[in-house]
Amino acid sequence: MQATFEIRNELYADVVVCGGGVAGISAAVSAAKSGAVTLLIESGGYLGGTATKGMVGPFMTCLDAKGENQIIRGFFSEFVNRMIADGGAVSYNDCPGGDSWSGYRLAGHIGVTPFDTECLKRTADRLCVESGVNLLCHTTLIGCETDGRRITAIYTADGEGIDKIRAKVFIDCTGNASLAAKAGAATFRGDGDGFMQTASMFFIIDGVDRDALDAHMAEHTEMRERFYMDAIEAGRADGRFPCGTMKLRIYENPNGTWTVNMAQSDDPLNELSAADITTVEIAQREQIQKLIAFLREEIPPLRNIRLVATASDMGIRESRRIVGRHLFCLEDITSAVKFDDRIAVCANSIDIHQKVGVAYTAYKSGSNYYIPLSCLIPKDMDNLLAAGKCLSADKYAFAAVRVMPPCFAMGEAVGITAAMAAAKGVNVPDVPVCSVQEEIVRRGGYIG
Numbered sequence: 001m002q003a004t005f006e007i008r009n010e011l012y013a014d015v016v017v018c019g020g021g022v023a024g025i026s027a028a029v030s031a032a033k034s035g036a037v038t039l040l041i042e043s044g045g046y047l048g049g050t051a052t053k054g055m056v057g058p059f060m061t062c063l064d065a066k067g068e069n070q071i072i073r074g075f076f077s078e079f080v081n082r083m084i085a086d087g088g089a090v091s092y093n094d095c096p097g098g099d100s101w102s103g104y105r106l107a108g109h110i111g112v113t114p115f116d117t118e119c120l121k122r123t124a125d126r127l128c129v130e131s132g133v134n135l136l137c138h139t140t141l142i143g144c145e146t147d148g149r150r151i152t153a154i155y156t157a158d159g160e161g162i163d164k165i166r167a168k169v170f171i172d173c174t175g176n177a178s179l180a181a182k183a184g185a186a187t188f189r190g191d192g193d194g195f196m197q198t199a200s201m202f203f204i205i206d207g208v209d210r211d212a213l214d215a216h217m218a219e220h221t222e223m224r225e226r227f228y229m230d231a232i233e234a235g236r237a238d239g240r241f242p243c244g245t246m247k248l249r250i251y252e253n254p255n256g257t258w259t260v261n262m263a264q265s266d267d268p269l270n271e272l273s274a275a276d277i278t279t280v281e282i283a284q285r286e287q288i289q290k291l292i293a294f295l296r297e298e299i300p301p302l303r304n305i306r307l308v309a310t311a312s313d314m315g316i317r318e319s320r321r322i323v324g325r326h327l328f329c330l331e332d333i334t335s336a337v338k339f340d341d342r343i344a345v346c347a348n349s350i351d352i353h354q355k356v357g358v359a360y361t362a363y364k365s366g367s368n369y370y371i372p373l374s375c376l377i378p379k380d381m382d383n384l385l386a387a388g389k390c391l392s393a394d395k396y397a398f399a400a401v402r403v404m405p406p407c408f409a410m411g412e413a414v415g416i417t418a419a420m421a422a423a424k425g426v427n428v429p430d431v432p433v434c435s436v437q438e439e440i441v442r443r444g445g446y447i448g
């Protein structure tokens with residue numbers, strides 16, 4: 001017997017964005033602002049992706065490599081300013097590094113933006129509604145129809161049935177290149193050597209004695225003492241500390257709670273497999289119980305902490321990506337290649353979370369670098385773009401731009417490009433890059 005299904009509705013849009021993380025929000029609002037009839041589908045119940053379901057934060061830096069000038073602007077600034085006005089974020093101006101907003105990190109965390117996940121959810125809702133984005137949450141991309149190098153329609157499912165959605169241009173912001181893979185476009189996972197960054201379940205606590213923690217940090221500038229690394233190492237040796245994390249990693253949130261980035265999967269997992277993720281998430285929720293007990297016992301300012309919530313989705317740092325017209329790579333960053341088709345300037349360090357015994361490596365970039373549009377266009381499709389974690393990049397370049405401010409910037413660029421392709425009735429690669437760049441700059445973005 002063959003499985004069959006009926007199509008409930010046939011829908012149409014100029015631009016369809018799959019995935020409502022920060023890249024997808026940015027892409028959809030940017031396309032809609034250009035006048036494109038835009039549909040954003042998201043499998044979760046609200047927008048934000050890793051930022052909300054994964055409870056990840058703060059936004060990493062939007063400043064240049066010297067930590068002086070803001071270089072990620074445009075839609076990112078609009079979004080952050082709306083959250084600040086709503087009382088749900090702290091400006092990068094007020095985050096000089098070394099303090100509770102930046103996890104007391106003395107390097108690499110200048111100019112972060114702490115935010116409340118609830119504020120992010122409603123800010124995304126409001127910007128979608130105001131710009132005219134048609135938003136369908138609880139809607140999962142399940143299939144795709146193609147004709148040569150073009151996607152003609154996608155299939156989506158909710159509890160009631162299956163819809164077919166046609167569009168002129170599609171954007172993959174699923175965080176795992178789901179749409180590109182379903183369309184038969186070339187994709188890859190890992191970096192040839194199968195390497196993937198570790199995944200972490202974030203959790204929120206309250207009850208931190210901030211004055212005591214501030215005092216501890218003021219007293220200790222040396223890493224091992226500052227971040228209780230000896231206690232953690234000893235705890236790991238005697239089995240009370242449950243994973244490979246090496247130091248205290250907690251960040252204050254604007255609502256008075258604290259985000260903890262300490263649980264993690266030390267072993268490789270298949271992040272595309274529900275069975276694998278379920279198993280690892282069960283293990284991480286147990287890990288978190290042990291972590292809470294350990295933190296209460298060993299870190300005096302955390303003696304009275306309580307668990308407020310664990311993330312509904314474990315944070316997946318790295319997954320499947322497109323094979324683009326350009327593979328953004330380490331050399332592009334270290335040589336600061338100034339691409340003719342650049343759509344953003346960034347300076348976040350190359351931040352690779354990996355297990356090497358129990359050590360993790362962070363490579364520093366040291367100067368600003370440029371993201372080209374060509375790493376957001378699949379090499380084998382004419383009406384598909386990708387942004388955020390789906391971009392075409394090697395493990396180093398990926399590790400630099402996977403953080404949220406660059407994801408916003410990539411989303412804005414592909415939203416503008418998609419709307420132009422749809423309006424002119426041309427293939428994505430035929431949209432003049434200079435028009436995209438002009439529009440990015442007109443909207444307050446910066447491309448150097």
Ligand SMILES: Cc1cc2nc3c(=O)[nH]c(=O)nc-3n(C[C@H](O)[C@H](O)[C@H](O)COP(=O)(O)OP(=O)(O)OC[C@H]3O[C@@H](n4cnc5c(N)ncnc54)[C@H](O)[C@@H]3O)c2cc1C
Pocket residue numbers: 018019020021022023024041042043044048049050051054056057058059060139140141142173174175176178199200201261314315316317318387388389390402403404405407
């Ligand atoms: C553990 C961890 C810690 C991090 N720490 C920081 C940090 O401190 N600061 C920082 O700036 N960045 C941090 N990052 C990086 C950053 O959070 C992410 O890389 C970024 O949010 C990715 O955004 P995105 O929109 O590309 O993808 P995602 O946030 O993954 O969004 C993809 C969306 O697509 C949806 N989706 C997927 N498949 C489908 C489908 N088939 N149908 C419909 N919808 C679908 C998902 O539900 C999701 O909402 C961290 C990441 C992790 C995992």
